[in-house]
Amino acid sequence: MAHAYTPGLKVAERTVIVKERRLPLKGEVRVKEGDRVRAEDVVARTELPGNVVPVNMSGLLAVPPEEVPTVMVKKVGDTVQKGEVLAESKGLFGFLFKRTVTSPITGTVESISEVTGQVMLREPPIPVEILAYVNGRVARIIPGEGVVVITVGSFIQGIFGIGGEVLGTLKVVVDRPEEPLTEDRIPGDAKGKILVGGSVVTARALRKAREAGAVGVVVGGIDSGELKAFMGRDIGVAITGNEEVGLTLMITEGFSEIPMASRTFALFKKLEGRSASMNGATQIRAGVIRPEVIVSEPDAEIPEVHEEEEVRVGRLEPGRVVRVIRAPYFGEIGTVLDVPPEPTRIETEATVRVVKLRLSSGEEVIVPRANIELIEEA
Amino acid sequence: MGKELKRIVATDCGSTTTKAILIEKREEGYRLVARGEAPTTVEKPFEDVTVGVRNAVQELEELTGLTLLEDTEDEVKFVRPMQDPRTGTDIYVSTSSAGGGLQMLVAGVVKSMTAESAARAALGAGAIVMETIASNDGRLPHERIALVRRLRPDMILLAGGTDGGTVKHVVELAELIRAADPKPRFGSTYRLPVIYAGNKDAREEIQKILGDHVDLYIVDNIRPVLEMENLGPAREKIHDLFMEHVMQQAPGYNKLMAMTDAPIMPTPGAVGYLVERVAREYNLQVVGVDIGGATTDVFSVFLNPDGEPVFNRTVSANLGMSYSISNVMVEAGMENIMRWVPFEMNEADVQNRIRNKMIRPTTIPQTLEALIIEQAIAREALRLAFEHHKAMAVTLRGVQQARDISEAFTQTGTGQTLVNLMALNLLIGSGGVLSHAPRRVQSALMMLDAFQPEGITDLTVDSIFMMPHLGVLAKVNEKAAMEVFFRDCLVQIGTSVSPVGLAKQGKPCLKATLTYPDGHTEQLELSFGEIRRIPLPEGQTLRAVLEPARGFDLGEGRGKTVEAELKGGVVGVIFDCRGRPLQIPEKPAERVELLSRWVEALDVYPLERYRELVRTLEQGHTLGTLGA
Incomplete structure (x- = not known):
């Protein structure tokens, strides 16, 4: 196949973001095409039929x-x-x-x-309101159902998350991406914040963040057992976003303790104090959905495009920076030295397409192409 | 199709990859000539399944130098029939499971009763159950409505209430579905199919509530009384609707239908058809398994008590090696996975590895350690899928399965399973972890461990997953399909000889006298706990006189001698005297010792590296602690 490697998660400081905002059932759209909206603005509302109470x-x-x-x-x-x-x-x-x-x-x-x-x-109808979720402009109306909002801003995708949409202020609570997000790192003023940690978060820290009123947590990794301890159950199939665990969690790298990619961490640092939109919904199947944090610029000049710009997959070629996404070099960043066209025999005795990398330690290694992802250029 | 077919193109549009094969009539019969693949194009930006078909067929063209497609810009068109030896094909056929298979939402009144029955019916029909909604699931009505709306299933199965019981809860569920006004996953040009299989007294109400809003089908209650489950009618309706309704909505599917020379079959349907035809044609009892990233399908043909071959198929929608790998861990439990790992490892580390595979499903094991763990998980996925199959493939098909009131609460399986491992002649494995195992003996051992065949069984793999193509081809030209199936599709791994019984390790288990094709004979004596491999090339057979020790059975009864022809293969003949049921010690040190003995006996992994790995891990140095 043409692309045996993963295109990589999007981490962009400035990009065009298009969001479809739909009601769960038909209703009234409250904005017009071209309107400027803020994340917390109601763009559409409807009334869900109230609960039915039978009387014998x-x-x-x-x-x-x-x-x-x-x-x-x-x-x-x-x-x-x-x-x-x-x-x-x-x-x-x-x-x-x-x-x-x-x-x-x-x-x-x-x-x-x-x-x-x-x-x-x-019972009386239950009003349901859909927020704009991002600051931007109404690009298109979906009659009776919702709108498409377009904006410009920072877009950071994670690899896995739980919990739905939240709005909060970004606060980085560790100094370095290698630092774990432990209980004692949860600040007193966490209310309404999206807390950004480093390499890993514990269940206790997540509970404390929730109690302190934080709406979201972003971190490099989480231990599988800690996630279970926090959620009170195991995740079987990776379809999430509907959990009601009191906050939204996004991990950027994977399970276990893994420092957040330094570029991602640096971007969060830069965005600290800004209002952000976050969603933990993840679906890893046909039609992949990844969790995200968006910082949209309320007054940015928004280009007149209506569709999201195409993701630049880029080419796997010498000089490209990639991330290894499986053991034994999981989480390491490397520079491509060679992309041999011929399949190569690896330790498992499988013959697969590989790539030769120089890791940040200077070590030169061979890795299956399936086990790397391109780090998108900003 | 009266004319003899000289060239055949077949595709299978899978959920991620579209695979094309080219078959030609040669002097010796029909043979596979080339295969090509390309990503499936059901999703944005293409939203047209035929784009992927064109790409996959173009790969066939590149590989063979043939011209198969007309040179058109937008429409994909085959040159038909074959014009000259370099141009065209006589027919084109296809299967499809594009778009992630059948995704269903199920609803029932009581979570552990009717909702669970509904889930079982949907799973049995091959669906992926996206969510189960129940009146007592703790969600608020508007949350359920939002969920129904958000999920966009292909179909909803609504159950609830026993016949004659209260109607109000199931009616409420129907009202909720109406309020949600759910949209089908593909397009909005048709109404969402909803199958009602609940309390028959509520039918009128349900019709009133949902009739004008969805495409409503009413079938018999899946739980007519508490202690009885009647899944058949709901399951059949799901199948019908999938074929008639859902598949047609996949983007580009109409175009694909116009292109093929035979009706498009759903991928598992085609595989099932082929398995059934092969079993009937060659008088075999067969188990076939396809272990994918998200789901594992099991097919079987066994004789029922009247001696009639009965075909069964189950889909374990949440057992697979990538998307669903975490669920294998949840369902099997860590201790069951760890029992197949021939070294000691930190369980938390293994759990993280499994979750990382789930979120990065396209990665492959790079180290031997990672490969061994992945194959351990595969054993459990296969075992669970086979357990599921055994519970579904039961006698009295179509007859209501009676449960008494106590069983109604424990939800144990009912009916006598048709799966008879002693009678099993042919085991076919397919799917990445079995087809692409670096050594074929690894596939053999995974199948032996997971299925535990008894007596004498042929072990094979479908190395390039050609069975869907051949299944649909069999509808048009059975001869071509069968020829290619045995010549090019199945890789003969060898034959397993597995006496049933248990004894102490080291006690006598089996004596065998083998007569090779060149006439020379060999005597073997195997003790209990042993597994041994006798090389015998593919295409050769040897005559064996097999004398099981007292207490062991090879099909003729305990201690009774069996004479048989044993087929060779890339691995050869495997004498599996490890006992049935297979005994794995619980103590880690004993387990590691025994598993290592089996690995060494069959040369399962590169032994030098394997020994080094076991030594290193025993010393407590965990390699690659950062997940796999």
Whole structure:
């Protein structure tokens, strides 16, 4: 295949970012094409049907199901207040032993069944709002569903994350990318912050960050066992983003203790104090989704393009800087010395395409091409 | 297709790679001539499966110097029929599993009851269960709605309630689905298929609620009463809808349909068809397995109690060697993975390695240590997939499987499995970890460990995963498909001879008298716990008189002598006297000692490097602690 190596995660200080913002179901778009929006602005809203509460009217009033409609005080479509009379039995001679059923909720009468004798009440609709998520311009309206927001800013992709979208202020809490993010590194003023650590984060540090009100944590690696300890369960298949663990986590390198790539760390350092948008959603299958941190420039000049610029994969050639993504040199950065066209036999005895690298230690090594990723040029 | 076919092009559009093969009629029969591959192009920016087909076929053209495609800009068109020896093909056929297979959302009332039954039905039908929603799953209604909307499944299976029981919960689920107004994954030109397999008393309500909003199909309740599960109708409906509905929506699929000379088959369907045809044609009982990155498919043909061959297929949607590798760890448990590792290792380190493979699924093992760990995980993925298969491939197919009330809570499998390892004649392995193992004996040992065949079994691998192509070809020209299957598709690894029984290590297990093709004979005596390899080239057979020791069975009963023809292969004949069921010591030191003995006996890994590795790790020096 043409590209036996991974294109690499995107880490760009300034790039065009396009985000589709869709409602979970049809609703109202609140902005116009061309509008400037801020990350926290509502761009579309809708109302999800409220919860359905069934009332066993037939049983409560001791009438056959087919008679339920005749005892109803409220009809289908009527609004009811909590405690208001829903239905009333006819009673003896029209007034003796009359019984009433009051509404357990405030809402509307959705349906009255002559078959089961059930009355379905629906709670008021639940408003759902979609935020712009990034500062930018509305590039396109998806009628009744949402918008496409375009912006310019810094874009940092991670390799794996948990938790959904959050907005927060970036705060780097370690001095060097090799430094672990431990409990004692969680600052007192973590509230509303996205904390950036170095090589690894512990479950205790994550808990402390959550308690301190941090909305997100970005770090190089995490130990598989620590993630399980924090989440309270194991992750089987890598489809995430829906966890409700109190904060969003993004790891940039992988599992175990791995210093954050120095370029990524340096960019976070540079962006410290800026408002950022973050999403931990990860899907590693056809249609890959990786977690991300975006710092969008609210007043940037946004180019008139409507689609995301194509990812420059680049060529694997001598001089390129790559990262090794599997043992025995996992996490190391190397410079390509040679890209031999002929497949080469490696220690496992498999014959595969390889690349010759010089690691930062100066050591020259052979690595399967499948086990490196290009580091994108800024 | 009355005319004799001289040249055939077949493709399989997989979820990541489109593989093309070229078959030609030669003097000795049909042969594989070339294969090419290219990334599948179902996703952006192409969103047209035929682009990948063109690229893969162009690779065939480059390799052979032939002209197979018309020189057109936008439309992919084959030159048909063959014009001259350098130009064109007589037919083109294809299979497809593009777009990540069948992705389903399942919903049921009680998480551990109907929702679980629904999940089982969907999994059994070959789906990937994206999410299970239940009335008692702890989510708020709007969260469920958002989930349904976000996931964009290919299909929803809605179950809930026993027949005659309460309807309100399942009706609520239907209302929730309606409120979500879910969109299918591919395009929005059709309505999402929803199968209702719940309380029959709620059908009318469900029809009222969902009828105008989705493409609703109603089938028998999968849980008509608490202690009975009836998955068949739901499973069949899922299959039908996948073929008729979902596959058609994959981008470019309509174009692909117009290009082929036979209906496009779903990849696992084609493999299954081939396995079934081979079993019937050659009167074999067969197990085939395809272990991929995300899923593992198992196919089998076994005789039922009436002597009829019965075909079964299962898909373990979350067992695989890359995307799903973490799930193998979760389902199997670390201790089960570690029992196949012939050295001691830090479990936390292994866990990190597994998770790193999940998030970087295209990487390959570079070190022997990483290879051994990967093959250990593969054994567990295969074992679990086979367990799943055994539980699904049961007698009384289509008849409701009765569970008594106590079993209804433990959810144990019911029905008698059809899988008879003693009767198994042919084991076919395919998928990266089996097909591309650096030494074939590694594939052999992985299959022996995971499946534990009994008696005499042919071991083979489909080295380039040609079975889908040959399956669809078999529909058009069975002769060509069978010829290529045995000549070029299957790599004969050899034959395993595995007596069933247990004894103390070192006690006598089997005596064998082998008569080679040149007439010379050889006597073997094997003791319990031993595994031995007798080289015998592919294409040769030897006559064997096999005398199991008392208490051991090779198919004729305990201690009964068996005479058989043993086929050679790239590995040869493997006498596996390690016992059935296979015994692995729990104590790490004993385990390492025994596994190492087997590795040495079969020359499984480069031994010098292997010994060095075991020594180093024993000394507590863990290599490459930074994940693999």
